[in-house]
Amino acid sequence: MTRPSPAPFDAVVFDLDGTLIDSAPGMRAAACAMLADLDLPQPDLATVIGFVGNGAPKLVERCLLWAGAVPEAHPGALEDFLDHYTRDPLSGTTVYDGARDLLAALAARGTRLGLCTNKPEVPTRAILDAFDLGPFASVVGGDTLPKRKPDPAPLLRVISDLGVTAVATLYVGDSITDWLTARAAGVRYVHVDGGYQTGPIPDFEPWLHVANLREALEFLYRP
Numbered sequence: 238m239t240r241p242s243p244a245p246f247d248a249v250v251f252d253l254d255g256t257l258i259d260s261a262p263g264m265r266a267a268a269c270a271m272l273a274d275l276d277l278p279q280p281d282l283a284t285v286i287g288f289v290g291n292g293a294p295k296l297v298e299r300c301l302l303w304a305g306a307v308p309e310a311h312p313g314a315l316e317d318f319l320d321h322y323t324r325d326p327l328s329g330t331t332v333y334d335g336a337r338d339l340l341a342a343l344a345a346r347g348t349r350l351g352l353c354t355n356k357p358e359v360p361t362r363a364i365l366d367a368f369d370l371g372p373f374a375s376v377v378g379g380d381t382l383p384k385r386k387p388d389p390a391p392l393l394r395v396i397s398d399l400g401v402t403a404v405a406t407l408y409v410g411d412s413i414t415d416w417l418t419a420r421a422a423g424v425r426y427v428h429v430d431g432g433y434q435t436g437p438i439p440d441f442e443p444w445l446h447v448a449n450l451r452e453a454l455e456f457l458y459r460p
């Protein structure tokens with residue numbers, strides 16, 4: 238773990254997929270159902286994990302390209318994927334060890350909590366409710382605003398909803414998309430290993446780099 242000198246923060250905003258939850262099996266199931274509807278081949282889990290991070294439209298486009306299809310020839314594929322996924326966003330999804338303890342400890346310390354994900358908002362809220370993750374005072378999904386991560390707008394919206402400043406906020410994520418978002422928003426970035434990042438991140442300068450959420454808790458929670 239790279240240990241920065243402790244500095245105060247008022248809010249912590251979390252990424253969802255690959256950071257708080259392992260949702261790749263559920264996303265793969267919906268992607269495979271969409272591809273099966275088009276009589277196209279279906280990718281394995283590791284392949285789908287490499288496609289996650291830039292929202293549902295990119296995931297669908299990458300799946301179609303992988304299957305040898307022309308994305309423009311299947312304009313209904315995104316809606317079909319979202320139909321399948323929204324019908325059952327919970328199967329195959331699990332909460333990472335330490336996620337609830339970290340959220341509860343930060344909330345108990347009075348830290349404001351937010352969620353900024355590229356997953357669409359409807360399945361995001363279903364997952365947060367079903368797995369009792371929170372309490373998040375602001376939730377922004379990949380389809381909440383006209384722009385999604387790595388554009389800083391979604392993270393800046395959460396920060397403004399929380400009534401805090403960017404310099405008093407930490408963003409916790411697992412991917413290059415999260416790092417680029419935090420950097421563009423001027424927010425300190427906490428990177429958690431073990432998510433969906435498949436390769437090295439260029440010019441990577443996280444404020445804190447931890448192996449898992451328990452290590453993040455050890456560092457961030459100062460009662």
Ligand SMILES: O=C(O)COP(=O)(O)O
Nearest residue numbers: 253254290291292354355
């Ligand atoms: O759905 C995605 O592509 C990624 O979602 P995330 O932003 O929660 O990692």
